[in-house]
Every structure is written in C-alpha cells, then in structure tokens.
Amino acid sequence: MNVWMLxxxxILLGVGIGYANQSVPVYLSEMAPAKIRGALNIGFQMAITIGIFAANLVNYGTAQMKENGWRVSLGLAAVPALIMTVGALFLPDTPNSLIERxxxxxxxxxxxxxxxxxxxxxxxDDLVEASEVSKLVENPWKTIMEPRYRPQLVITALIPFFQQLTGINVIMFYAPVLFKTLGFGDDAALMSAVVSGLVNVFATVVSVFTVDKxxxxxxxxEGGIQMFVCQIATGALIASVFGVSGDGAFSKxxxxxxxALICIYVAAFAWSWGPLGWLVPSEIHPLETRSAGQSMNVSVNMFFTFVIGQLFLSMLCHLKFGLFFFFGGWVFVMTVFVYFFIPETKNVPIEEMNRVWKSHWFWGKYIPDDAPGLANAHHNNNA
Incomplete structure (x- = not known):
C-alpha cells in the first residue's frame, strides 16, 4: 500500500534471516561428525545460493509481467519460509543442547x-565437560572478551567483515544494475544475473566435496587469489573501455x-569465502561462548552488508572502475590474514578445538595449559 508496509x-524478514543465520550453522556444527562437518555446514550455504538463483529466475520472470510483478516476486518468498517453519518442527535437539538442559x-x-x-x-565426556565449563559462565559476552578467547573473538569479528569486503554483495545485489551500467540491456542484465547465480550454485557444490578433503x-x-586476479582484471577492462569519463560502450x-570474469570471481567466492565465512566461526568456539560468537558473526556480517549496500552506488559513481581495485585490495589483505592467522580446523572434533589454537605460532600464547579439550586431545592422540 505504501513505503511503510515495505x-x-x-524488518520482519531481517529478524527471520537473523535468527536462521544465528542458529543453523551452530546446529549443523553440533550435529555433524568432525570428518564431514565442513560438507554438512556448507550445505547451508548451498541452500542459500540455490535460493538466490531461484530468486533471480523469479525476478526475471516477474519483470515481464505488466502489473503486480513485484508483488508476485515478494509473495513467492513465503513458500520457502513455510517449508522452513514446518520442517523445523521435526528437527531433533543437539546433544549439546540436551546436556545443557x-x-x-x-x-x-x-x-x-x-x-x-x-x-x-x-x-x-567432552560434551559433558564443555557443558560444566559453560555453566560457570554467567555472561557469555563478558567471557568472550577474556584473553583465552582472543583467537575466536578476533577471527569471528574479522571473517564476516572481510567476507563483505570481497565485494560479493555488490555483485549479487546489484548484478542487473551493474550489467546494465556495463552496456547490457534490461533483459540481458537480468539474464546475466541469472547466469552468475547459477555459477554460484555449482561452485558451492564444489566446496561441499572439497572442504573436508x-x-x-x-x-x-585459492579463492582469495582467484578473486583478486578477477577484480583487478575487471577493473582494468572497464577502465580501458570507459576511462574516467564513463563514455564508451562494450563490444560484444x-x-x-x-x-566471464565476474562469473569466475563469483565461483571463487562461492567455494571459499562464501561458505567458509559461516563454517569457520561456527566451529571454532567452545560451548560457553558459542552462542555469543555466532551472534557476533551474524551481526558483523549483516552490519557490513548494510553498509556496503548503502554505499555501493555512491562508490560506483565516484570510484568508477576503481571500485574493483578497492575490493581487490581488501581481498589481498584478507588472503594474507588467512595465511598467517587462520589455522586448519578440518577433522578436529568441535570440543577439542583448543589444541589447534595451542599449537598455533601466534594464538598459542593466549590458550592456558588447562584449557578444556587439551587433556582429551592428548589422550586421543596417544590412543
């Protein structure tokens, strides 16, 4: 009826998405065996990419409708919401949750x-021990600030921050606008968005099969290097055609x-920073800070999604092709950060993650020798 209705x-959609992003990765990490935790968790991201692709198809179809196309587009979003709500009624509780209660x-x-x-x-026994430690914690937000949780705190804040500064939401939110700006017509711009959405789905499937291997x-x-090369190449290509003035036109x-460069970039994100941005923060926290940690992950992610979404069109106007160099620079920074500060967590039981931090060249100094999970880890290794 009016803009307030929209x-x-x-806002209601945002609350629902916030709840889902808070609970689903943690639920999957707690339920999954360590050896396939990555693949199952990335199933969450794969479902999101399929949803984005389906939404692009719906938008392409409803754009052809002379009246109420946008109403049909928004209304169809109720279908997956209904499936999620009914499906949630049949989900069992995680062992961690049952022990906690x-x-x-x-x-x-x-x-x-x-x-x-x-x-x-x-x-x-690991789960019970983690639960006992968790019960001693009165305030998870205060606890997560303690030095012994510094690795998890820093990584949980920086991964979603970096994830948005890859520039992916610029591509996914504004793909039709971006392609139209680059000289594609209205229909071609929407179809190009569908193509990049399809690439997103297939590349996420690649991640499902490779993350635990x-x-x-x-x-x-690998994803960081691929994204960096594509962004620099895209920026250079746009600069060669449009320059600073913006005058020019792409040849076919x-x-x-x-x-092609944008699709290769989307593929790199979809098998690296896309799913791993949700997987890694959800699996590195001990039980006592897990809910606070995942809340921080979702909040930082959504905040910078909002910031980038608000600033993108102004940045495109002012930076022009330099926008791709801007995001490329951030991808370089985050790839260096991963190389030095993110340890490997594959196949590590979620309640034994402290041994990963303890053996890290930088984070090890923050982890006390009596941290939960270290004794059992030694026992399991010896066995």
Missing amino acids: IIGR GMKEEAREMLQKIRGTTEVDAEY FGRRALFL EKGNLAL
Whole structure:
C-alpha cells in the first residue's frame, strides 16, 4: 500500500534471516561428525545460493509481467519460509543442547543415533565437560572478551567483515544494475544475473566435496587469489573501455569477457569465502561462548552488508572502475590474514578445538595449559 508496509515487511524478514543465520550453522556444527562437518555446514550455504538463483529466475520472470510483478516476486518468498517453519518442527535437539538442559540420557541416545554407533563415550565426556565449563559462565559476552578467547573473538569479528569486503554483495545485489551500467540491456542484465547465480550454485557444490578433503585454508587461499586476479582484471577492462569519463560502450566480445570474469570471481567466492565465512566461526568456539560468537558473526556480517549496500552506488559513481581495485585490495589483505592467522580446523572434533589454537605460532600464547579439550586431545592422540 505504501513505503511503510515495505519497510515493516523488510524488518520482519531481517529478524527471520537473523535468527536462521544465528542458529543453523551452530546446529549443523553440533550435529555433524568432525570428518564431514565442513560438507554438512556448507550445505547451508548451498541452500542459500540455490535460493538466490531461484530468486533471480523469479525476478526475471516477474519483470515481464505488466502489473503486480513485484508483488508476485515478494509473495513467492513465503513458500520457502513455510517449508522452513514446518520442517523445523521435526528437527531433533543437539546433544549439546540436551546436556545443557540436564537431559543427559537423552543426549547420549541422540549422540549414538546421529553417530550411528554406541561407542560415543569419549565424545560424550567432552560434551559433558564443555557443558560444566559453560555453566560457570554467567555472561557469555563478558567471557568472550577474556584473553583465552582472543583467537575466536578476533577471527569471528574479522571473517564476516572481510567476507563483505570481497565485494560479493555488490555483485549479487546489484548484478542487473551493474550489467546494465556495463552496456547490457534490461533483459540481458537480468539474464546475466541469472547466469552468475547459477555459477554460484555449482561452485558451492564444489566446496561441499572439497572442504573436508583439502581443508579450510586451501580453499580460503585459492579463492582469495582467484578473486583478486578477477577484480583487478575487471577493473582494468572497464577502465580501458570507459576511462574516467564513463563514455564508451562494450563490444560484444569485451562484454562477454566482463561477464566471464565476474562469473569466475563469483565461483571463487562461492567455494571459499562464501561458505567458509559461516563454517569457520561456527566451529571454532567452545560451548560457553558459542552462542555469543555466532551472534557476533551474524551481526558483523549483516552490519557490513548494510553498509556496503548503502554505499555501493555512491562508490560506483565516484570510484568508477576503481571500485574493483578497492575490493581487490581488501581481498589481498584478507588472503594474507588467512595465511598467517587462520589455522586448519578440518577433522578436529568441535570440543577439542583448543589444541589447534595451542599449537598455533601466534594464538598459542593466549590458550592456558588447562584449557578444556587439551587433556582429551592428548589422550586421543596417544590412543
């Protein structure tokens, strides 16, 4: 009826998305066996990319409608929301959650069920120990600021910050605007957005099958290098055609090259910083700071999504092709950060993550020798 209806609807959508992004990665990390935790968690990101692709298709279709196309586009979003709501009724609680609420026998039974074996004593003991430590924590937000949680705090704040400064949301939010600016027509711009959305889906599937084999660091680093090269090349290509004045037009060949570079960039993000931006923060926190940590991850992510979304069109007007160099510079910084400060977490049980930090050249000094998970880790290694 009016703009307020749109704003209120968007706020409600934001609350729903915030709740989902807070709970789903943590739920998956707590339920999944360590050896396939990455693949299952990235299933979350894959579902998001399929949703983005489906939304691009819907937008392309409803753009052809003479009346109420935008109403149909927005209204169809109720379908996945309904599926999620009904599906959530059938989800069991995680063993961690059951232990936290004193239902220890139910927790053991659930652990046996999801691991497919009765031999769960060691993992169950880890969960109980983590729960006991967690109960001593009165304020998770105050606790997460303690020096012993410094690695998790820094990485949980910086990963979502860096994820948005890859520039991906500029591409995904404004793909039709961007392609139209580059000389594609209205329909061609929407179709180009559909193409980049399809690339997003397939590349995320690649991540599902490689994250537990090659590890988080390998995907972070390869994706970072690929994104950096594509952004510099795209910026140079646009500069060669439009210069600073903005006058010029893409030939068909150069237009296709720009689309190809953007798709290669989207692919790099979709198998690296996209899914890993949700996976790594959700798996590195001990139980006592896990909810606070994931809240921080989602909040930082959404805040900088908002900032980039608000500033992008102004930045495009002022920086022109330099916008791609701006994001390319940030991708370089974050790739260096990963190389030096993010340890490998593949195949590490979630309650034994402290041994990863303890053995790291920089973060090790923050982890006390009596930190939970270290004793069991030594025992398991010896066994």
